[in-house]
Amino acid sequence: xxxxxxxxxxxxxxxxxxxxxxxxxxxxxxxxxxxxxxxxxxxxxxxxxxxxxxxxxxxxxxxxxxxxxxxxxxxxxxxxxxxxxxxxxxxxxxxxxxxxxxxxxxxxxxxxxxxxxxxxxxxxxxxxxxxxxxxxxxxxxxxx
Amino acid sequence: xxxxxxxxxxxxxxxxxxxxxxxxxxxxxxxxxxxxxxxxxxxxxxxxxxxxxxxxxxxxxxxxxxxxxxxxxxxxxxxxxxxxxxxxxxxxxxxxxxxxxxxxxxxxxxxxxxxxxxxxxxxxxxxxxxxxxxxxxxxxxxxxxxxxxxxxxxxxxxxxxxxxxxxxxxxxxxxxxxxxxxxxxxxxxxxxxxxxxxxxxxxxxxxxxxxxxxxxxxxxxxxxxxxxxxxxxxxxxxx
Numbered sequence: 001x002x003x004x005x006x007x008x009x010x011x012x013x014x015x016x017x018x019x020x021x022x023x024x025x026x027x028x029x030x031x032x033x034x035x036x037x038x039x040x041x042x043x044x045x046x047x048x049x050x051x052x053x054x055x056x057x058x059x060x061x062x063x064x065x066x067x068x069x070x071x072x073x074x075x076x077x078x079x080x081x082x083x084x085x086x087x088x089x090x091x092x093x094x095x096x097x098x099x100x101x102x103x104x105x106x107x108x109x110x111x112x113x114x115x116x117x118x119x120x121x122x123x124x125x126x127x128x129x130x131x132x133x134x135x136x137x138x139x140x141x142x143x144x
Numbered sequence: 145x146x147x148x149x150x151x152x153x154x155x156x157x158x159x160x161x162x163x164x165x166x167x168x169x170x171x172x173x174x175x176x177x178x179x180x181x182x183x184x185x186x187x188x189x190x191x192x193x194x195x196x197x198x199x200x201x202x203x204x205x206x207x208x209x210x211x212x213x214x215x216x217x218x219x220x221x222x223x224x225x226x227x228x229x230x231x232x233x234x235x236x237x238x239x240x241x242x243x244x245x246x247x248x249x250x251x252x253x254x255x256x257x258x259x260x261x262x263x264x265x266x267x268x269x270x271x272x273x274x275x276x277x278x279x280x281x282x283x284x285x286x287x288x289x290x291x292x293x294x295x296x297x298x299x300x301x302x303x304x305x306x307x308x309x310x311x312x313x314x315x316x317x318x319x320x321x322x323x324x325x326x327x328x329x330x331x332x333x334x335x336x337x338x339x340x341x342x343x344x345x346x347x348x349x350x351x352x353x354x355x356x357x358x359x360x361x362x363x364x365x366x367x368x369x370x371x372x373x374x375x376x377x378x379x380x381x382x383x
Binding site: 022023031048049050068071073097098099117123124125127128129136137 | 180181182185187189190225285350352353354355356357367368373375
């Protein structure tokens with residue numbers, strides 16, 4: 001049984017919209033279930049957080065975490081969809097994976113996504129930017 | 145002991161690029177550190193949204209002058225992935241060849257700089273002496289010592305000429321021998337040991353928690369090698 005099948009069996013109730021291709025396994029997970037899934041991926045399976053990416057869509061913002069299961073080369077990518085674009089907020093995974101500290105700060109910096117329970121929710125790259133950048137990657141950003 | 149705050153940067157002779165460190169020190173010991181890393185942020189993601197596929201390869205090549213193959217290789221592979229492009233086997237090997245040569249010169253570069261930063265310029269001189277032939281090899285293959293411009297969607301820009309191969313092999317053999325010598329010298333060197341041993345230790349748990357990769361994680365006892373775990377190009381089918 002492959003790692004993906006094992007994972008799917010265990011979490012079939014809380015994951016949806018799966019895409020499984022070329023060693024990358026993407027799935028949606030609700031904000032309240034994110035930590036359960038991440039805890040399993042990181043602590044039980046020993047996955048490594050490779051990175052996280054944010055994307056703004058027409059009616060939502062999504063955050064995609066990329067976990068690499070190094071012994072098998074398989075990637076697990078939980079995606080959280082945030083409907084509230086005015087005040088996007090999701091649960092931070094820093095209490096489980098310390099390595100997510102900076103990438104969550106970057107997502108906060110560029111997309112304005114607030115991470116609940118993040119110990120140090122400051123901007124990362126535009127911390128003291130002279131143009132006072134505010135969510136520069138969003139559609140409705142003001143040109144500076 | 146009182147804690148002191150020492151600002152370093154964003155523009156400082158020691159730093160290669162603009163970055164800001166705020167050191168908390170107790171006497172000679174750095175006990176805490178805060179940093180600002182956005183000084184060189186140029187918004188490549190945003191710029192590349194406005195470029196076409198071919199232009200974006202050149203753009204990402206300029207993210208880093210030292211690792212100027214890793215970003216374009218990731219970029220062309222992503223584009224090929226979207227379009228299900230299969231590239232010729234020879235192109236796969238040439239991509240890996242360029243990538244591996246870059247890795248060798250990059251490791252020699254940090255080794256030299258590490259020596260330089262701790263005030264031990266002999267290490268710097270030796271490491272960079274043998275980095276030079278690697279750059280010459282890159283010039284022979286691609287025409288450039290840096291920013292090789294070898295990656296194309298669907299393959300590579302240039303073939304490796306058969307007439308150049310004996311020269312490349314000779315240089316590789318020479319570097320191989322010299323690397324063994326350098327590894328032996330560096331491992332035995334009392335100055336390096338005195339300066340580096342027990343400084344800035346990353347424990348096994350920290351390496352896992354902070355998701356360290358490559359040599360950094362291996363130094364903390366976490367096995368990890370992306371070439372083995374997630375092979376690409378010719379790495380999955382070496383000769």
